[in-house]
Amino acid sequence: MPGARVTIKDLAKRMNLSVSTISRALHNHPSIGAETTREVWQLAKQLGYFPNSVASNLRRRKTNMIGVIVPRIDITFHSYVISGVEEIAYKMGYNVTIYQSRDSLEREIAITSILQTNMVAGIIACLALETQNCSHFSRFNSLRVPLVFYDRVSNDLEASKVIIDDFDAASRVTQHLIDTGCRKIAHIAGCQTTSIFASRLEGYKAALLRNNLAFDPAMVYCTSNLTYEEGAKGARKLLKLPELPDGIFCANDYTAIGAIQAIKKANLKIPDDIAVAGFSNYPVSTIIEPALTTIDDRAFEMGKTAARMLIRQIEERDANIASETVVLRTDLIIRESTRREPVRP
Amino acid sequence: MPGARVTIKDLAKRMNLSVSTISRALHNHPSIGAETTREVWQLAKQLGYFPNSVASNLRRRKTNMIGVIVPRIDITFHSYVISGVEEIAYKMGYNVTIYQSRDSLEREIAITSILQTNMVAGIIACLALETQNCSHFSRFNSLRVPLVFYDRVSNDLEASKVIIDDFDAASRVTQHLIDTGCRKIAHIAGCQTTSIFASRLEGYKAALLRNNLAFDPAMVYCTSNLTYEEGAKGARKLLKLPELPDGIFCANDYTAIGAIQAIKKANLKIPDDIAVAGFSNYPVSTIIEPALTTIDDRAFEMGKTAARMLIRQIEERDANIASETVVLRTDLIIRESTRREPVRP
DNA sequence: TTGTAAGCGTTATCAC
DNA sequence: GTGATAACGCTTACAA
Numbered sequence: 001m002p003g004a005r006v007t008i009k010d011l012a013k014r015m016n017l018s019v020s021t022i023s024r025a026l027h028n029h030p031s032i033g034a035e036t037t038r039e040v041w042q043l044a045k046q047l048g049y050f051p052n053s054v055a056s057n058l059r060r061r062k063t064n065m066i067g068v069i070v071p072r073i074d075i076t077f078h079s080y081v082i083s084g085v086e087e088i089a090y091k092m093g094y095n096v097t098i099y100q101s102r103d104s105l106e107r108e109i110a111i112t113s114i115l116q117t118n119m120v121a122g123i124i125a126c127l128a129l130e131t132q133n134c135s136h137f138s139r140f141n142s143l144r145v146p147l148v149f150y151d152r153v154s155n156d157l158e159a160s161k162v163i164i165d166d167f168d169a170a171s172r173v174t175q176h177l178i179d180t181g182c183r184k185i186a187h188i189a190g191c192q193t194t195s196i197f198a199s200r201l202e203g204y205k206a207a208l209l210r211n212n213l214a215f216d217p218a219m220v221y222c223t224s225n226l227t228y229e230e231g232a233k234g235a236r237k238l239l240k241l242p243e244l245p246d247g248i249f250c251a252n253d254y255t256a257i258g259a260i261q262a263i264k265k266a267n268l269k270i271p272d273d274i275a276v277a278g279f280s281n282y283p284v285s286t287i288i289e290p291a292l293t294t295i296d297d298r299a300f301e302m303g304k305t306a307a308r309m310l311i312r313q314i315e316e317r318d319a320n321i322a323s324e325t326v327v328l329r330t331d332l333i334i335r336e337s338t339r340r341e342p343v344r345p
Numbered sequence: 346m347p348g349a350r351v352t353i354k355d356l357a358k359r360m361n362l363s364v365s366t367i368s369r370a371l372h373n374h375p376s377i378g379a380e381t382t383r384e385v386w387q388l389a390k391q392l393g394y395f396p397n398s399v400a401s402n403l404r405r406r407k408t409n410m411i412g413v414i415v416p417r418i419d420i421t422f423h424s425y426v427i428s429g430v431e432e433i434a435y436k437m438g439y440n441v442t443i444y445q446s447r448d449s450l451e452r453e454i455a456i457t458s459i460l461q462t463n464m465v466a467g468i469i470a471c472l473a474l475e476t477q478n479c480s481h482f483s484r485f486n487s488l489r490v491p492l493v494f495y496d497r498v499s500n501d502l503e504a505s506k507v508i509i510d511d512f513d514a515a516s517r518v519t520q521h522l523i524d525t526g527c528r529k530i531a532h533i534a535g536c537q538t539t540s541i542f543a544s545r546l547e548g549y550k551a552a553l554l555r556n557n558l559a560f561d562p563a564m565v566y567c568t569s570n571l572t573y574e575e576g577a578k579g580a581r582k583l584l585k586l587p588e589l590p591d592g593i594f595c596a597n598d599y600t601a602i603g604a605i606q607a608i609k610k611a612n613l614k615i616p617d618d619i620a621v622a623g624f625s626n627y628p629v630s631t632i633i634e635p636a637l638t639t640i641d642d643r644a645f646e647m648g649k650t651a652a653r654m655l656i657r658q659i660e661e662r663d664a665n666i667a668s669e670t671v672v673l674r675t676d677l678i679i680r681e682s683t684r685r686e687p688v689r690p
Numbered sequence: 691t692t693g694t695a696a697g698c699g700t701t702a703t704c705a706c
Numbered sequence: 707g708t709g710a711t712a713a714c715g716c717t718t719a720c721a722a
Binding site for chain 4 (some may be wrong): 005007008009019020023024027051052053054055056057058059060
């Protein structure tokens, strides 16, 4: 950065003081006279002095930057998490710098290098879909840079986590479908190498079994790409089964909406012919008709929690806090897409 | 950042070479012997050396960081712009750090300080709604940090801009409504102190006048908050007018969707009773029923263009490029919400 | 209460 | 080809 930058040296010269006095005054160090401090601040303002945090970071060997790695920012869930992180971070005097892995392992690895190289104080991350192995994060353990995973977390690495109980949430949604009379419930599932999506499938299965309903693998459509298009594709495939499902639990809201559109196109009624439920409570879930029953996964809260945990670890690093895992409670949001007369067979 | 960080000093000691040799080798400087260079790289890898970019930035007095200020990342438009910026930036060896102003002037000012303090190489920004006066950006002129505004730009500051022709786009949408037979066209407008929204209103007006249709101020609902809720509220208000509109042009897709929902709730048919058009071509515009006619504002392209302009300015700083303005072409996307029989009176 | 001086990890300018 | 050394702007023992 070129241009005439004002430094503490300049202030020192102008005031016939040493740079250390200036530095201390600018930090309101108690040992510096109130008068001096005031004058230093005044001159600093007058000359347009701005601290150079690059220099300060180098000297202190730490930054106040929190690096956040999200798969994609254009997914509502993650943008809410980010807002939650920022809410806490700014309040605590940290800056937040956001990186998108775009669900690519290669980019995720590149980002970890960038973060290391930039000496971030701590990291909050949600793993890319492609990521199976987290060894590229392990460096932060030896560098003693605190790390908090959220949502899509790693089990092969000592690190803190903030998650929801996907198994429980999925099982509650499925139970809700059963309670409204569904007996042949299908599932549009996410990438099964990712634990949250595997748990959602398991939760669905568990609810079926608990209610003495058979689990039929043909009723599960798996995709690694939880988009509108894949939701529609999955629904079309399920509609071709010899016996139609009367309910579909989708692993997220995007696929649920795609499914709803496909089902409507097939001239079936929702929820009467087929009830549909999603997962995440995105704003679009109230735009689609019928409005979508879903799970609120507390994205904002997740971001706030992750930030609080991380900052505590940064600031009490010496205390050597053992990594901790927080599981957030979720809410079932019931809307028109499953609202039908409870039927008892 | 504590922990045992390996530095070039360590490498130098281990190899009985000077730090300057190591530094040069790591940059593949031609003056260093091929053999030495190879060995240095090998040892670096072996010891897990990572460059400390904070130190390097301080010494070189520049970073390769591009700061992006967006109002909110959870607005689709901005997340697409960011993706466009990243696409180009990473290719050119720059990192991107994202900040949200949340449309608050206060936060925007704070962010400019953070960016200055962190010595970013350049800045891409979309002004907060609250921002009328851009003096907090002027510091970057004297610091010679290049600045590119996109979408919501400032006219009271010498800086590059990448925008769309809002006037033209709005006038084309309105013309399209007229072509499908609308004669009483209303407008749900954005914050009129923001130039893009003022231009959209003007474009709408111009199209009316061009077609000898009267402009009726009662047909314009203004809001500074282009949300679903405000769109619905605006539509409800318009539906109370003595003479109903037969078309509504909304300043963005969110308000258009809110309007569609309100109109449907009032048991009016879209597009037959009232045609509705939006602006931005968000993914939701294909989810709503009927699907929304809108303007594609080329968000991704805008991000790419902004990044290209910025990087050119960073790298050819000495050339002292005059600030430039790029206007991107937009596309009218016609969908069901306006697809009705062309009527000629 | 203030000053001196060393050093953070790197790069750039000389010199050899 | 390689080395010595200063400097980037700031913080912090230690001295005074």
